[in-house]
C-alpha cells in the first residue's frame with residue numbers, strides 16, 4: 001500500500017463525510033452529524049498518513065524532500081488544511097452544518113488530485129530552484145490561508161442561501177446557523193486567511209529573492225496573489241470602517257475565493273507564463 | 280478674509296478626500312482589476328511580437344497606455360502613489376482623532392459606563408466588601424496592566440485594563456505598506472539588475488543591465504573557477520554549481536561555490552546562479568592509433584600547441600573548434616580541425632567530427648586520430664544585482680505580519696469588578712469591554728466571574 005492508494009481511499013472517505021453532513025442537515029438527523037464527524041476524522045487520519053508516507057517514500061527513492069513540491073502534493077495538503085481548520089471550528093463553535101458546505105471542498109481537492117489526467121502523482125526529484133526552506137514555509141502559509149478562505153467561501157454561500165429565502169421560512173434554512181453567526185464566522189476566517197496569505201506572499205518573496213535575486217517580479221502568479229490580497233483587504237476595510245455586513249461581505253468573500261482559485265489553477269492558462277523550467 | 284477661508288476649505292476638502300476609506304476601497308479594487316491586464320498581456324517582450332499579435336491599431340493603443348510594461352506605467356504608478364497618500368493621510372487623521380484613546384498614560388475609568396453594559400456576570404457571597412477587597416485587587420492587578428480602586432457608597436469597584444497598545448496594530452500595518460513601497464523605490468533608484476556570462480577560468484567585471492543596453496562596471500572582478508551541472512536519472516537537473524572567486528585589484532578576497540538559492544553577497548552586490556551554457560572547447564583528449572603497431576596513444580591536445588607523436592609518426596597541432604564543420608559540402612556538425620606534419624611533407628589538414636569518431640580512418644594514413652574526450656567548457660550565467668532597498672522591504676514584511684497579528688487577534692480590554700453590600704449578601708458584578716471580538720470578551724467575563732467567585736469563597 002503506497003501513499004497514492006491511501007489518498008485515493010481518503011478521497012472516498014471525504015465524499016462519505018460530506019454525504020453524511022448533508023444528510024444530517026437535510027433530514028435533521030443529529031446522529032448522522034456525529035457519524036459525519038467521525039468519518040471526517042477517519043478521512044483526516046488517512047490524509048495525514050498519506051502525506052507522511054509520501055514524505056518517507058521520497059526518502060526511500062533517494063530524493064528526500066517534504067511533500068509540498070508539485071500540484072498533486074499541494075492539493076493533498078490543501079484538503080488536509082481545509083479539514084483540520086474545519087474540525088477546529090466545529091469543535092470551537094459547535095455548529096456542524098458548515099460541514100455540509102466544507103467537506104465537499106476537501107473531497108473535490110483530493111478527487112481532482114487523484115483523478116485528473118493532467119496531474120501526475122509520481123514523486124519527482126526537486127529541481128534546483130525548489131530546494132529551499134523558504135519554499136516549504138511559503139507553501140504551508142499559502143495553503144493555510146487558502147483553506148481559511150475556502151471555508152469562508154463555504155460559510156458565505158450558506159449565508160447567501162439563507163438570506164435569499166428568509167421570506168418563506170423553509171425548515172432546511174432554519175437549520176442553518178443564525179445569519180449573524182455566519183457573518184461573524186466569515187470575518188474571523190478571512191482575518192486568519194489574510195494573515196496567512198500575507199505571510200505566504202512574504203515568504204514567497206524572500207524565497208524568490210534567494211533564488212533569483214528579486215523579491216518581486218510581477219509574474220502572473222505573484223500578481224494574482226496580490227490581486228487576491230487586494231480583494232480581501234478591501235473586504236476588511238469595507239467591513240471594519242464602512243460597516244458592511246451580511247450580503248455584501250458574503251459577495252466579496254465569494255469574489256475573493258474566485259481570485260484564490262485563479263491564483264492557484266488559472267494562472268497556468270495564461271499566455272507566456274514563466275516556468276521553473278529555466279532553472 | 281474670504282480668500283483664506285476658501286484656501287482652508289480647499290485644503291480640508293483635499294484632506295477629507297484622502298482620509299476617506301471609500302477611496303481606499305475604490306483604489307484597492309481598481310488596483311486588483313487593472314493588475315489583471317498585465318497578467319493577460321505578457322510583459323516586456325519584443326515590440327515586433329506585440330505588433331504581430333495585436334495589429335497596428337491595438338499595438339499603438341496599448342503602447343500609449345504602457346501595457347507592455349504595465350506595472351511601471353505612469354497610471355499604475357499614480358494609483359500606487361494615490362494609495363500611499365491615502366494610507367498616510369488616513370492614518371494621521373485617525374491618529375489625531377483618536378489621540379485621547381491612544382496616547383494616555385493613566386487611563387481613567389467611569390463606573391457608570393460599566394454599569395450600562397448589558398452583558399455582565401454576577402454572583403453573591405456572604406463576606407463583606409472589605410474582606411473581598413484584597414482578593415479582587417490582586418486578581419485584577421495580576422491579569423491587567425493597569426488597575427485602579429474606587430470606593431463607592433456601600434462597597435468598591437476595581438478597574439483594570441490591558442492591551443491599549445494593540446490599537447496601534449492597524450497603524451503598524453499601514454506603516455508597513457508605506458515602508459514596502461519606500462523599499463521598492465530605494466531599490467529602483469539606487470540599485471541595478473543585470474547579468475553576466477563568465478567562461479570557466481575567466482573573470483569579468485562588466486555587467487549588462489536588463490531591459491536596457493547599458494552596462495555597469497564593478498569595483499571588483501568575478502572569476503569563475505569551475506562550473507558543474509548534475510542531473511537525476513530522470514534527466515531533470517539536480518544542481519548547478521559555480522565556484523566563484525572575487526578579486527580586488529587582482530587579489531583573491533573571497534571564494535565561494537554558489538548554487539540556486541544560495542547566492543554570494545559581496546559589498547552590497549549579490550551574485551545568483553541563473554543560467555549556463557557550453558562554449559567552444561579549447562582542447563581535447565585525442566587518441567592516436569598507429570597503423571603499423573596498432574598501439575593507441577592518448578594525448579591531451581590544446582589548441583595551438585604542438586603534440587609530438589611517438590614512433591616517428593610526426594607532429595600534430597590542434598587548430599580550432601568549429602560548431603558546424605564542412606566536409607565536401609556536407610555539414611558534419613561540431614568538429615576539431617588540426618594539422619598533421621610528417622617528415623618533410625606539407626602539413627595535412629585533419630577534420631575530427633565529434634559525431635563520427637572513426638571519421639579519420641577513411642584517410643587511410645599511418646596514424647588514425649580520434650577525439651576521445653572533447654574538453655567541454657561551460658560558462659556560468661550569473662544574475663548580478665544591487666538592491667539597497669531589500670533591508671527596508673524585509674523590515675516592512677516583519678512589521679506587516681506582526682501588525683496583522685496584533686490587529687486581528689489582540690484587543691484593548693477593560694474590566695470592572697463592582698462589589699456592593701446588599702441587604703442579605705454581597706453582590707459582585709463583573710463587566711468588561713473590548714474594542715474587538717466582543718463575543719470572545721463575553722466568554723472571558725463569564726470565566727473571570729467564575730474564577731473570582733471560587734477565590735472569594737476560599738478567602
Ligand code: HEM
Pocket residue numbers: 233236237240241297298299300303362365366367369370373449452453456683686687
Ligand atoms: C494595501 C493597503 C492597506 C492594507 C494592507 C491595510 C490593512 C488594514 C488592516 C489589516 C486593517 C484592520 C482591519 C480589521 O481590523 O479588520 C485596516 C484597518 C483600517 N484601514 Fe487599512 N490597509 C490598507 C490601506 C488603507 C488605506 C489607504 C486607508 C485610508 C483610508 C486605510 C484605512 C483604514 C482604517 C480607517 C482602518 C480601521 C482602523 C481602526 O480600526 O480604527 N487602510 N487596514
